[in-house]
Amino acid sequence: MKVRTIMAIWAGKAAAAAxxxxxRGGGTAIAGLAAERFDPQIVxxxxxQARAGAxxxxxTNGKTTTSLMLSRIATAAQLRPLHNRSGSNLMRGxxxxxxxEATIAGxxxxxxxxxxxxxxxxxxxxAIVDAVxxxxxxxxxxxxxxxxxxxxxxxVAKSWERALAATATDxxxxxxxxxxxxxxxxxxxxxxxxxxxYGVDDASAGGSSDEHASDFRTCLECGGxxxxxxxxYGHIGxxxxxxxxxxxxxxxxxxxxxxxxxxxxxxxxxxxxGEMKIALPLAGLYNAYxxxxxxxxxxxxxxxxxxxxTALEGFSxxxxxxxxxxxxxxxxxxxxxxxxTGLNQVMRTxxxxxxxxxxxxxLNDGIADGRDISWIWDADYETLQPQTDWVLAAGTRAxxxxxRLKYAGFGNDVAIEPETSAAVARALAATPAGETLxxxxxxxxxxxxxELLAKTGGGRRFWEDDAVAAGSSR
Amino acid sequence: xxxxxxxVAHLYxxxxxxxxxxxxxMCLRRRCEARGIGFELTELSVGDALDxxxxxxxxxxxxxxxxxxxxADDLLATKAAALxxxxxxxxxxxxxxxxxxxxxxxxRDASGVExxxxxxxxxxxxxxxxxxxxxIGNIIAEWAPGGGGATVETIVGFENHGxxxxxxxxxxxxxxxxxGRGNNGADGYEGAVYKNAxxxxxxxxxxxxxxxxxxxxxxxxxxxxxxxxxLTAIDDRAEDRAHAAALSLRA
Numbered sequence: 001m002k003v004r005t006i007m008a009i010w011a012g013k014a015a016a017a018a019x020x021x022x023x024r025g026g027g028t029a030i031a032g033l034a035a036e037r038f039d040p041q042i043v044x045x046x047x048x049q050a051r052a053g054a055x056x057x058x059x060t061n062g063k064t065t066t067s068l069m070l071s072r073i074a075t076a077a078q079l080r081p082l083h084n085r086s087g088s089n090l091m092r093g094x095x096x097x098x099x100x101e102a103t104i105a106g107x108x109x110x111x112x113x114x115x116x117x118x119x120x121x122x123x124x125x126x127a128i129v130d131a132v133x134x135x136x137x138x139x140x141x142x143x144x145x146x147x148x149x150x151x152x153x154x155x156v157a158k159s160w161e162r163a164l165a166a167t168a169t170d171x172x173x174x175x176x177x178x179x180x181x182x183x184x185x186x187x188x189x190x191x192x193x194x195x196x197x198y199g200v201d202d203a204s205a206g207g208s209s210d211e212h213a214s215d216f217r218t219c220l221e222c223g224g225x226x227x228x229x230x231x232x233y234g235h236i237g238x239x240x241x242x243x244x245x246x247x248x249x250x251x252x253x254x255x256x257x258x259x260x261x262x263x264x265x266x267x268x269x270x271x272x273x274g275e276m277k278i279a280l281p282l283a284g285l286y287n288a289y290x291x292x293x294x295x296x297x298x299x300x301x302x303x304x305x306x307x308x309x310t311a312l313e314g315f316s317x318x319x320x321x322x323x324x325x326x327x328x329x330x331x332x333x334x335x336x337x338x339x340x341t342g343l344n345q346v347m348r349t350x351x352x353x354x355x356x357x358x359x360x361x362x363l364n365d366g367i368a369d370g371r372d373i374s375w376i377w378d379a380d381y382e383t384l385q386p387q388t389d390w391v392l393a394a395g396t397r398a399x400x401x402x403x404r405l406k407y408a409g410f411g412n413d414v415a416i417e418p419e420t421s422a423a424v425a426r427a428l429a430a431t432p433a434g435e436t437l438x439x440x441x442x443x444x445x446x447x448x449x450x451e452l453l454a455k456t457g458g459g460r461r462f463w464e465d466d467a468v469a470a471g472s473s474r
Numbered sequence: 475x476x477x478x479x480x481x482v483a484h485l486y487x488x489x490x491x492x493x494x495x496x497x498x499x500m501c502l503r504r505r506c507e508a509r510g511i512g513f514e515l516t517e518l519s520v521g522d523a524l525d526x527x528x529x530x531x532x533x534x535x536x537x538x539x540x541x542x543x544x545x546a547d548d549l550l551a552t553k554a555a556a557l558x559x560x561x562x563x564x565x566x567x568x569x570x571x572x573x574x575x576x577x578x579x580x581x582r583d584a585s586g587v588e589x590x591x592x593x594x595x596x597x598x599x600x601x602x603x604x605x606x607x608x609x610i611g612n613i614i615a616e617w618a619p620g621g622g623g624a625t626v627e628t629i630v631g632f633e634n635h636g637x638x639x640x641x642x643x644x645x646x647x648x649x650x651x652x653x654g655r656g657n658n659g660a661d662g663y664e665g666a667v668y669k670n671a672x673x674x675x676x677x678x679x680x681x682x683x684x685x686x687x688x689x690x691x692x693x694x695x696x697x698x699x700x701x702x703x704x705l706t707a708i709d710d711r712a713e714d715r716a717h718a719a720a721l722s723l724r725a
């Protein structure tokens with residue numbers, strides 16, 4: 001162990017402690033930055049100690065939920081995950097998590113049982129792959145998101161190609177790929193030996209073929225138009241090029257039947273060597289995809305099937321993703337909606353629930369949200385309008401949101417409340433005891449709302465979850 | 475005004491829609507329907523011919539590079555000549571972001587290669603390469619409706635473009651940049667106007683929270699076939715609130 005690695009660990013731990021004392025933010029970014037300043041290779045030095053290796057999860061939507069599912073599966077399989085579950089998914093967030101886990105002498109305890117499960121920002125993937133040489137990389141999907149930060153969707157696709165081109169051939173990771181997303185499936189072209197495809201083979205789960213928020217209309221091989229035999233949502237479905245032979249690869253791990261319930265999604269998954277049935281306690285087709293990605297990732301790592309089923313059937317939502325809070329007899333459900341495709345899936349899931357709806361939408365334009373809010377015009381708020389009795393537009397861009405909601409038929413005078421705690425208070429006051437309030441925030445608004453609700457309802461703050469999860473797993 | 479109808483052609487609606495461009499069409503439709511004006515939308519994509527006399531307004535939005543290349547080939551093959559004819563004869567045109575670039579004379583990429591455009595506007599765009607920062611952020615521009623009148627309106631929105639656009643003598647700037655970068659970050663201008671054609675980098679979507687610009691576009695587009703169309707006042711409280719809020723955003 002090099003001196004500078006030890007110093008990096010001390011610096012990171014000190015920064016995290018200082019940040020916690022100040023009571024704000026969980027310190028994930030600060031601790032990681034402090035550690036990286038002393039040892040830029042801190043992630044490499046610590047992650048390499050995990051004897052069970054590493055798996056990375058990336059993509060536009062679903063990476064937090066999918067990596068949390070993998071973490072629960074690993075725990076059920078008697079492994080101890082090294083998991084950046086706070087959602088801090090840049091290099092500094094991974095560094096902070098590893099520093100937190102390391103001893104002050106620089107070792108990761110219980111190393112023989114450690115598996116690194118890393119949620120990785122789309123643009124950070126090349127650096128993470130280089131640093132940790134993962135055994136497998138799970139790709140969920142690729143949609144337009146934060147165009148002001150990532151550049152175009154194609155830029156992300158190119159950075160993924162670059163990450164894969166840099167992997168050594170003798171230790172090449174298994175690529176766990178969504179066959180139903182043409183941009184993700186494309187990563188397996190010419191890498192057939194590495195690719196493990198997953199997909200959905202149940203046309204009854206198909207949606208409108210006409211959803212507006214679809215980001216890949218043309219073939220990545222020849223530029224021809226893509227045609228769909230089944231569309232699940234966005235550009236996810238059974239696709240093929242109308243000009244060349246590029247088409248959805250046949251997945252070896254596939255959902256053959258999906259039944260979408262209000263709170264439970266029933267999945268039948270065909271595997272190369274049998275079948276698996278899972279009652280997943282989350283709603284929405286997008287969560288069926290998250291579970292499927294986690295199953296495929298777990299199989300790529302050789303984790304046992306009973307651990308997969310046990311973990312997924314006992315799963316509870318990642319923070320801010322279909323998370324529920326009981327506040328004075330009210331059921332408050334927080335569903336993150338941060339880009340058109342994700343938001344459309346969330347709104348479709350809410351619309352499938354029975355009863356009239358109370359909706360609190362947040363639109364923030366922080367760096368982590370994307371400063372360009374034009375994407376709200378690509379999302380279909382119209383889906384929820386016929387069922388909604390009460391709506392409030394909140395967040396730093398509440399006025400833009402109210403205008404979009406006006407266009408969706410919510411009325412000329414949608415109420416506005418830019419301030420988070422005032423918005424939550426108004427929404428709670430408008431929700432009678434025994435009733436449900438749906439909160440649909442963008443990313444930074446979700447962090448604020450969650451903290452507020454956790455204070456009010458006695459839940460946990462997200463950076464405390466690691467300790468709780470680790471404590472309960474032993 | 476029950477016998478009046480706005481006929482709109484939306485070019486490449488599936489390929490060019492990256493920055494909420496659907497909002498512009500939704501806005502035009504709403505502002506027509508609120509006044510009893512008919513609204514007819516025709517979507518034209520790859521391979522479809524453009525009839526230069528069949529529409530009052532032609533709209534096109536922004537695209538990613540890959541889609542923009544596919545569009546550029548088709549545009550030159552099937553629509554550019556008709557587009558120029560339409561604009562020359564007074565048809566209205568609104569081109570946002572990628573379409574604004576494509577409708578100029580040419581686009582010079584980072585390696586110096588010039589890709590021909592539709593030639594509707596006397597302008598060219600050059601990409602300064604990946605080492606030069608894109609123009610990204612909130613933008614406010616000042617615009618005089620009808621060209622040089624006493625009233626100055628603001629246009630608010632967001633810009634995100636790598637290319638720098640330079641106007642020739644045959645194009646007038648649409649607006650002057652108050653906050654943000656505009657055409658090229660240097661000359662202080664944003665957008666271009668030629669006859670009844672408008673090009674701009676501002677999205678957000680552009681029209682919903684810029685109701686004065688939206689009505690200007692509608693009025694000009696309707697005037698070609700209907701003498702002096704009156705656009706009655708409609709409830710713009712939500713529009714005005716969003717516009718006012720955008721005026722205080724940082725760049």
